[in-house]
Amino acid sequence: MIRRVLLNVMLLIAAAVILVPFLWMVSASLKRNNEVFTIPIEWVPQSFQWNNFADIWERIPLGTYLGNTVLLSVVITFLQLLTGSFAAYGFxxxxxxxxxxxxxxxxxxxxxxxxxxxxxxxxxxxxxGLTDTLLSLILLQAFGAFGVFLMRQYYQTIPDELCEAARMDGLTEYGIWARIILPLSKPALASLGLLTFVNTWNDYMGPFIYLTSNDLWTIQLGLRSFVGQFDADYAMMMTGSVLSILPILVIFLLGQRYFIQGIATSGMKG
Amino acid sequence: MAQQKWRNTLVGWSFILPNFLGFVIISLVPMIAAFGLSFMEWDSFNAPEWVGLDNFERLLRDESTKIALWNTTLYALGHVPLTMLAALGLALLLNRRLAGLGFFRAAAFFPYITSLVAVAVVWNMLFNPEFGPVNQFLHFIGIDNPPGWTTSTTWAMPAVILTSVWRDMGYYMVLFLAGLQSIPREYYEASKVDGATGWQRFLFVTLPGLRPVTFLVLILLTVQSFKVFDLIVVMTDGGPGRATLVLSQQIYRQGIIEGEFGYASAISFVLFLLVLVLTLIQFWFNNRRERS
Structure with a gap:
C-alpha cells in the first residue's frame, strides 16, 4: 500500500517536471508581454491574448519561414525515402x-x-556557390547513411523466397522493388519518413550555418531571431514556439507507433 | 552465366548508386578531406600548405580550445549519468499497468522531438534568476540565495545539463522500456518463489537483464554528449564568457567564422578520436565483463 502511494507520488512529480515547461510555454504565449514574469507566477493568464497568434504573422515573416521549412522537410524526406529504400534493396x-x-x-x-x-x-x-541556398541543405541531408541502414534492417526480415518467386514470374529487379518490397515495407518507410521529417523541421545548425538571407530562413531561425530582435518580447517568443511545435505534435500523435518502432529497432538516431 | 553475373552486378550497383553518389560527395569526401586538412594550413584561396603537426601543437597551447575540451568533458560527466538515471527511473515507473499509461509515455517522449530552439528559449525563461519558476520554487522551499543559472559562470553549465536531461530522457526511456520487456517473466516468478524482496529482484533480475540496453544507452549518450552543439549555441552561446564553450562550437568558430580551416580540422580530428576511443573502450569493457 505504502509502496503504491510512493510510486504514484513519484509518477506525479515526473509528470510535473515533464509538463511544466510546456504549460509555461502555452500560458506565456497567451499573455501580454508585461504579464509573463510575475511573482508569484500566474499559470492562467488574466486575460487571454488570442491576438498574439494573429499578430506574430506581422511581426516576423512567419509565412515565408513556414514555407521554407515545409519545402525543406518534404523534399528531404522524399529523397531520403526514395534513395534509402532503393539502396537498401541492392544491399x-x-x-x-x-x-x-x-x-x-x-x-x-x-x-x-x-x-x-x-x-x-x-x-x-x-x-x-551553394551556400545561402535551400539546395545546399537538401544535398546535405537527403543522402544519409542512416536511412539506408534502417531500411536494410527491415528488408532483412522479408523472406528472399518472395523475390525468387517474383523473378520466376519474370519481374525485373526494379519491378520487385516497386511492386513487392515497397508495399511490404510501409511501417519502415513510415518510421524513417517521420524521423527524417521531424529532424529536418527541427534542424537548427544546418540552416544557421548555411542560410544568411532572411527570405530563406526556416522557422527555427525565425524563432531564434526574436531573442535578439525584440529582446523583451517573451510573449511573442512563446507564441512562435507554440506555432513551431504544433505541426510536430500533430504528426507525433498520428504516427507515435512508428516513432517508437524506429527507435527501438535501430537504437540510433539520424 | 558470366554475362548473367555481370548484369546482376550492374543492376545491383544501379540500386545503390543514387544514394551512394550523394553519400560519397556530401559525406565521405569531406571526411577524408578533414583528416588531410588537419595537417595543413589553408585559407581556401591560396594553395594548402603542409605543416605537419603544427595545428595540433597550437591546439595544446590554445586556451580556448583547452577550456572547450574541459567544458565538453564536464557536460558529459553531468549529462550521461543524470540522463541515464532519469530514463531508467521513468522506464521503471511506466513499465506496469496504469491508467493513462499511453499518455505518460507519449508525454515523456515528446520533449525529444520538440524544436530545440523552443526548448532552449523556454528553459532560459524558467531559469530566469529573478522571476523564473525554478528560482521561485527554490525560494518557496527555503533557499534564500538561489543560483543565477545561465547568467552565472558557475551555474550556466548545470542549467544546460538539466535542460538536456529533460530533453533526452524520454528517448532513452523508450530503449530501457524495450529492454525491460525483453526480460523473461519466469525469472521474476522464480525469484518470488525463492523469497526475494522487491529490491533484491531489482538488483539480481532487472539490472542484469538490462545490461545490453544499459551498454547501448551508455555509448549513445557519451557520443551524443561529446557532440553537443545546438543546445549550447541557442541557450548560452558558450557564455557567460567561455563558461559553456564546447568543442563543436570551437570548431565552428575557428573554421567557419575565422576561416582557419586547418586548425579547425585538427580540433575536429580530436573530437573524432575522442568519440572513437570512448566507443572502443566501452565495447572492450563490456566484452570482458560478459566473458567473466
Missing amino acids: SKMRFPGRDALFFAYVATIAVPWQAYMIPQYIMMRKA
Missing part, C-alpha cells in the same frame, strides 16, 4: 561482388560525428 536482396564491403563503409560512417567534417563540407558548398 539486402541482390548479390554481387563488393556489396558487403560497401555496406560496411556506410555503417562505419554513421559513427563519425557531423561536426568532424562540417568544415570541408562547408568549403565545398561555398566553392560550388
Whole structure:
C-alpha cells in the first residue's frame, strides 16, 4: 500500500517536471508581454491574448519561414525515402561482388560525428556557390547513411523466397522493388519518413550555418531571431514556439507507433 | 552465366548508386578531406600548405580550445549519468499497468522531438534568476540565495545539463522500456518463489537483464554528449564568457567564422578520436565483463 502511494507520488512529480515547461510555454504565449514574469507566477493568464497568434504573422515573416521549412522537410524526406529504400534493396536482396564491403563503409560512417567534417563540407558548398541556398541543405541531408541502414534492417526480415518467386514470374529487379518490397515495407518507410521529417523541421545548425538571407530562413531561425530582435518580447517568443511545435505534435500523435518502432529497432538516431 | 553475373552486378550497383553518389560527395569526401586538412594550413584561396603537426601543437597551447575540451568533458560527466538515471527511473515507473499509461509515455517522449530552439528559449525563461519558476520554487522551499543559472559562470553549465536531461530522457526511456520487456517473466516468478524482496529482484533480475540496453544507452549518450552543439549555441552561446564553450562550437568558430580551416580540422580530428576511443573502450569493457 505504502509502496503504491510512493510510486504514484513519484509518477506525479515526473509528470510535473515533464509538463511544466510546456504549460509555461502555452500560458506565456497567451499573455501580454508585461504579464509573463510575475511573482508569484500566474499559470492562467488574466486575460487571454488570442491576438498574439494573429499578430506574430506581422511581426516576423512567419509565412515565408513556414514555407521554407515545409519545402525543406518534404523534399528531404522524399529523397531520403526514395534513395534509402532503393539502396537498401541492392544491399539486402541482390548479390554481387563488393556489396558487403560497401555496406560496411556506410555503417562505419554513421559513427563519425557531423561536426568532424562540417568544415570541408562547408568549403565545398561555398566553392560550388551553394551556400545561402535551400539546395545546399537538401544535398546535405537527403543522402544519409542512416536511412539506408534502417531500411536494410527491415528488408532483412522479408523472406528472399518472395523475390525468387517474383523473378520466376519474370519481374525485373526494379519491378520487385516497386511492386513487392515497397508495399511490404510501409511501417519502415513510415518510421524513417517521420524521423527524417521531424529532424529536418527541427534542424537548427544546418540552416544557421548555411542560410544568411532572411527570405530563406526556416522557422527555427525565425524563432531564434526574436531573442535578439525584440529582446523583451517573451510573449511573442512563446507564441512562435507554440506555432513551431504544433505541426510536430500533430504528426507525433498520428504516427507515435512508428516513432517508437524506429527507435527501438535501430537504437540510433539520424 | 558470366554475362548473367555481370548484369546482376550492374543492376545491383544501379540500386545503390543514387544514394551512394550523394553519400560519397556530401559525406565521405569531406571526411577524408578533414583528416588531410588537419595537417595543413589553408585559407581556401591560396594553395594548402603542409605543416605537419603544427595545428595540433597550437591546439595544446590554445586556451580556448583547452577550456572547450574541459567544458565538453564536464557536460558529459553531468549529462550521461543524470540522463541515464532519469530514463531508467521513468522506464521503471511506466513499465506496469496504469491508467493513462499511453499518455505518460507519449508525454515523456515528446520533449525529444520538440524544436530545440523552443526548448532552449523556454528553459532560459524558467531559469530566469529573478522571476523564473525554478528560482521561485527554490525560494518557496527555503533557499534564500538561489543560483543565477545561465547568467552565472558557475551555474550556466548545470542549467544546460538539466535542460538536456529533460530533453533526452524520454528517448532513452523508450530503449530501457524495450529492454525491460525483453526480460523473461519466469525469472521474476522464480525469484518470488525463492523469497526475494522487491529490491533484491531489482538488483539480481532487472539490472542484469538490462545490461545490453544499459551498454547501448551508455555509448549513445557519451557520443551524443561529446557532440553537443545546438543546445549550447541557442541557450548560452558558450557564455557567460567561455563558461559553456564546447568543442563543436570551437570548431565552428575557428573554421567557419575565422576561416582557419586547418586548425579547425585538427580540433575536429580530436573530437573524432575522442568519440572513437570512448566507443572502443566501452565495447572492450563490456566484452570482458560478459566473458567473466
